[in-house]
Amino acid sequence: MNKLVVVTGASRGLGLAIVKQLLKHTVIKYDVLAISRSKSDELLQLEEEYSTSDKRLHILNADLLKLNNIQALCTKMVKDYGRPYALINNAALGFDGVLATMHNSQIDELLSVNVQAPILLSKYLLRPMLLNRKGRIINISSIIAKTGFNGLSVYAASKAALEGFSFSLAREVGKAGVTVNCVAPGYMQTDMTQSLQGEKLESVKRRSPLGRLATPDDAASAVLYLLSEEANAITGTVITVDAGSTA
Amino acid sequence: MDIESIIRKTLLEVAEMADCTLVDNIDEHTVLLQSGLDSLGFAMLVAQLEEDLAIDPFSEMEMAVYPRTFGEFVAVYRQSLSQRD
Ligand SMILES: NC(=O)c1ccc[n+]([C@@H]2O[C@H](COP(=O)([O-])OP(=O)(O)OC[C@H]3O[C@@H](n4cnc5c(N)ncnc54)[C@H](OP(=O)(O)O)[C@@H]3O)[C@@H](O)[C@H]2O)c1
Numbered sequence: 001m002n003k004l005v006v007v008t009g010a011s012r013g014l015g016l017a018i019v020k021q022l023l024k025h026t027v028i029k030y031d032v033l034a035i036s037r038s039k040s041d042e043l044l045q046l047e048e049e050y051s052t053s054d055k056r057l058h059i060l061n062a063d064l065l066k067l068n069n070i071q072a073l074c075t076k077m078v079k080d081y082g083r084p085y086a087l088i089n090n091a092a093l094g095f096d097g098v099l100a101t102m103h104n105s106q107i108d109e110l111l112s113v114n115v116q117a118p119i120l121l122s123k124y125l126l127r128p129m130l131l132n133r134k135g136r137i138i139n140i141s142s143i144i145a146k147t148g149f150n151g152l153s154v155y156a157a158s159k160a161a162l163e164g165f166s167f168s169l170a171r172e173v174g175k176a177g178v179t180v181n182c183v184a185p186g187y188m189q190t191d192m193t194q195s196l197q198g199e200k201l202e203s204v205k206r207r208s209p210l211g212r213l214a215t216p217d218d219a220a221s222a223v224l225y226l227l228s229e230e231a232n233a234i235t236g237t238v239i240t241v242d243a244g245s246t247a
Numbered sequence: 248m249d250i251e252s253i254i255r256k257t258l259l260e261v262a263e264m265a266d267c268t269l270v271d272n273i274d275e276h277t278v279l280l281q282s283g284l285d286s287l288g289f290a291m292l293v294a295q296l297e298e299d300l301a302i303d304p305f306s307e308m309e310m311a312v313y314p315r316t317f318g319e320f321v322a323v324y325r326q327s328l329s330q331r332d
Pocket residue numbers: 008009010011012013014015035036037038039062063064065089090091092093094113140141142143184185186187188189190191192193
């Protein structure tokens with residue numbers, strides 16, 4: 001039977017890269033439930049491409065800012081598609097700006113989407129995993145959770161929160177065969193990071209030991225590894241994928 | 248089957264799944280924490296009941312309520328079912 005993986009923020013960037021790698025995987029057959037507010041052309045194209053294959057991509061539109069709808073969303077997913085094997089909490093907001101002038105509503109939104117939504121999704125999708133006595137939760141953090149970055153204090157707080165959440169949850173559910181880990185990418189070029197360009201971007205590249213940036217595909221590979229049977233003994237940890245920037 | 252019997256049956260199944268040994272003669276006064284099921288086992292019980300009955304009384308309630316005894320646990324489900332009907 002195919003393994004069902006729920007990926008949030010699947011319309012672009014890292015989420016889309018994860019969905020592509022899941023569907024392409026030849027050893028394990030994954031079905032994917034892709035969640036985001038909008039349907040991107042690339043996602044629709046993939047849906048079409050796999051419509052006749054033995055793997056399935058289901059696209060679900062949901063706004064994770066609406067925290068009160070998350071339980072119903074999870075119930076529907078399990079009812080319509082069965083018990084998931086894994087949840088990848090990837091959707092996030094990346095507002096930047098100095099704290100002193102950041103609007104309170106933005107702080108609120110960021111913490112809702114980046115912290116509370118993943119916690120609630122984990123809560124409700126963990127249940128079917130407990131009943132299967134097998135599962136994976138992978139939270140996408142960022143190197144910023146530990147390194148700090150000018151203008152990203154609230155974002156950093158959200159990612160550090162996600163890491164703290166993961167370590168404790170790993171302890172809670174390990175006995176039931178569920179692992180909980182984080183992948184912390186370094187700077188990747190996606191829509192989220194459009195504002196970093198030019199000389200600043202070049203200097204990030206120059207300072208990296210590998211002389212380049214990590215790509216969404218690099219980070220997605222770490223996610224795929226954590227999903228595999230080979231990663232059975234890995235829980236409560238963070239895999240950094242940053243081309244060495246934090247070394 | 249009435250709700251108490253459903254919960255009892257599910258409790259037995261889940262205890263086995265969770266590798267927990269239940270105490271004998273669970274009745275309405277049995278304190279849940281002393282029933283032999285651990286906290287993860289309880290999470291599994293709530294999860295299984297949610298799949299079978301399509302209700303999760305603990306999420307539906309406005310306030311956090313933690314039943315102390317088996318009797319209280321059954322009452323929470325009975326009330327939630329009666330509100331649905
Ligand atoms: N890019 C980087 O340099 C970098 C570095 C470290 C960590 N990360 C982390 O990697 C993850 C992916 O980042 P990315 O760069 O791929 O970001 P992105 O290109 O901005 O994509 C974000 C994704 O999240 C979805 N999303 C945003 N708000 C949502 C909401 N309220 N409800 C549902 N979906 C929502 C978006 O879809 P819709 O707009 O269609 O809803 C989109 O698919 C994030 O957790 C980010 O923090 C990124």
